[in-house]
Amino acid sequence: MTDKTGLRKRVARKVANAAGGGIVDELFQRITELEAEVQENRNLNVRVGELVDLVSELMAPVASQDPARIEAALAKFERSL
């Protein structure tokens, strides 16, 4: 964006905001919040993927309470991280 178009946009926003009783600033604020919320949701994908992988690979060995089996499963799992 050039300085001129940037300036034009800032002035237009101020004018529209003043005419609309602050609604433009409020909408900008809501867009920022929405973007953050969308990313929070998207971030769940890696979390869920990691959790499912961990449970699939380690739940059975850990439930067995057999130290040798737990150690073997942990070693194999950690090597692939």
Added chain:
Amino acid sequence: MAPKVEAIRVDDRGITFRATEDDVVDVRLDGRRVWSFWLQRDSVPEAGGRYVAWPNALRRFLDGVTRLSLVAHVTETTLFDEELTFGTGGDRIAVVNEKGQPLGLDKTNKLMLTFDTRSAEHVAPLLDSLEEVLGVIKEAGIEAFPAYGTLLGAVRAGKLIGHDSDADLGYVSKHSHPVDVIRESFQVQRRITERGYDTYRYSGIAFRIDVLEGDGSKRGLDVFGGFIAAPYGDNPAMLYLMGEVGAPFELEWIYPLGTTVLEGRTLPAPARPEKLLEAMYGPGWKVPDPAYHFTTPRTTYRRLNGWFRGIRVLRNEWERRFSTTRNKLPEDGPSALAQLLVEREGMPELLVDLGAGRGGDSLWFARQGARVRALDFVKQASLAVQKVAGDEQLDLVVKDVNLNSLRSWMSEAIRLAHTPGPKVILARNLIDAQSEVSREATWRLCELALRDGGRLYLEFLRGQRRERTEKALLTPLPVAEIVAELERHGAVIVHQENTHEVKPSGAPGRPLARLVAEWQR
């Protein structure tokens, strides 16, 4: 047609010229390309013309004599060609590495051993590795193919691109939900490690496979995963491929795979490679551009970031920070926190140094007879300590534990929870080096590891948060907030003190907080 460029002047600062069109130009020193730039995009206005500064990576070489030419990359028209002297040196300028091998700037302006200076004999090991890795991935159930610059070079001219320096692979998952694509990538990586290869994960769907070449050197090939998001409403099916692609796409443009030829070898390729290349480089992909910049749309960048990234937060920064000290043994003895720990607990049987960094405290504890687990997401930071611990046969295990990755910290927590006997966790300058998400993982790891006894010794910069920068990677934290967080996680604070770092002169330095916490059942 060659661009019209006039009034070219080259000096120690950079290159000035007059031109109205934009085009990509190679800078050659004694006939060899070392850099390329776009006449308009990469320059700024100066004195009625344009000016482009020497990139920092090249600047240190510019002391001596050279025949400098500027050549339009596409038409190979010479725009400027003169014998020049830079700085005060009298020798020919040589842009080479410590082994004397010729270097050039790649598209990200990093000095690399680019392919244009390498002979067929030199690139053969890379091609061997490429074929080997394609085979390994196929055995793991995925049909991968050369991607990005490697595919571009193969399709455009059957050759590696001269100004490129590495080879990339890609694949498109049959799954259509990010979670499934991530799980598949984890499974593929696991199958590959079971075959004995070292790997390194970048994100939920991208990782590197290390291959040993004939001379024993290690080469890492990046594997980028992708998937097709199903169409909805009026929106078409979209291909998202790590790390730059988001474009309307059909799976049948990829599979079943066809073939392409690269440096005389037949390799798998997307069924319609031109479709993928257009998605990667835009409709102008056929025209060579050694200074290409991806213009990934914000929506694609945000999607790829949100779905797949986040497990490497601050890791690159700490890798860079430790890169200059990793071979130097830390010399400052036990930290004040380590001394406090020994005063209160005696010498622990099992000491977990969480965020061990260079490992100074870990080494000290191991030398005093403690069993030590030194955990950090930059394992290389303590290379010198690892060597000494090996030489002295100390009971010191250094492990890569990444508190940004649930699989990494949770598997370590399970291990610690199943390790019998008392244990003490030392975390010095850890939480002030972390993101909020990673700090949350720290509390959960401590809670799991210490719920049957033991204590956490914590030291961090105290004060109001400030923005983290590359130079100041630690950021102070308000003590009351940290205490409240720990208590929310079931911890009881059994010791708390506010103190200061001690400068070498003995004068007080930055404000510190020390906390000792335990989880009482």
